[in-house]
Amino acid sequence: MSLPVADAAAPGPAVLLGHDRVLGPGRWRWLRAFAWAVLLFVVLTVAFTLGSGMIIALLMIVVHGGAAGNLLKDPPPAILFTGLAVGTLVALLLYVGLVQLGEKRTAPELSPRPALVELPAGLSLGAAMMAVTVALMWAGGWVSIAGQPVTAIWKAVAESIQSGILEELLFRLVVFRLLWRAFGIWAALGLSALLFGALHLMNPNASLFAAVCIAIEAGLMLAAFYILTGRLWVSIGVHAGWNFTQGWVFGAAVSGTSNFAGGPLSFHPVPGVAPILSGAGFGPEASLAGLAVGTAVGAAALHRAWKRGRLTAIDAGTGPIVGRPAGAAAEGDVVGADGLEPPTLSV
16 A cells, blocks of 8 residues: 655665664663663653643633632643643653753654654544544444534544654654664564553553554554654654544544544444444444554555665664665674664673
């Protein structure tokens, strides 16, 4: 299938792992990369939580005055949108700064210009994938869909920003990238996908099957787009478009929650249908249809990445190394069979 990625035709590695300061070659590099991932994950999560929380609280006080305290647990959608948008921006800027500080490099994975093409492409693809998933479920007689009045949209947009941008920042740029730096690409794909799926077990109406679906159709697929482009924008778009279309457009549960409700349609599993067909209370992404669609797209992206020579990362500080033969190592690099250092080094 043809994938909407602006530079997918250009051959050669696209992902920049980082190789300086905390990620520099030498003793215990794999452990340093792992520890750096944990630190970044915690710091960015706290920064987002504090940033969004402070903005929401401030706006509530300004707009609602003395009644703000009673509304903080469920702020108005416009205020929630503003708070989550600011918190997400804080996390993105902090990531760029921490990468510069800890890895002595810029962050081309968040280069803004390609976002003009890749973000809309990802949003369109995510929406199309969910539309195909729901169509398959409806055609099979496993769910029913009906029209309803539109009652809200801002909360769904806010939740799409949080899930699309923040989760991709944490799980693809932090967890997956640095596990790749530590253990190689295949271990990173498996471990990051398993973590992403396992964390969804804490959601309402979760099941083991739902977690497996999330790990494969989201964890692997979204990492595949990052591998293919070397940037996060397609992954963000697919994630946000998938969730928004699932929850707001079709009115289905999103990972067991109803946070995206308020759109033009309502989605209901047909009573008596097996949960693996209807998604049950977790939503379409916990169905065989969702698993099939997500796996097919993820496999296509990985195949394209393999064909374009992108399963090996760029091991440089600020960009591609011009003139280096394929598979050759930079001076001082410790290289394994896949072009990366092995996970255990001599001490």
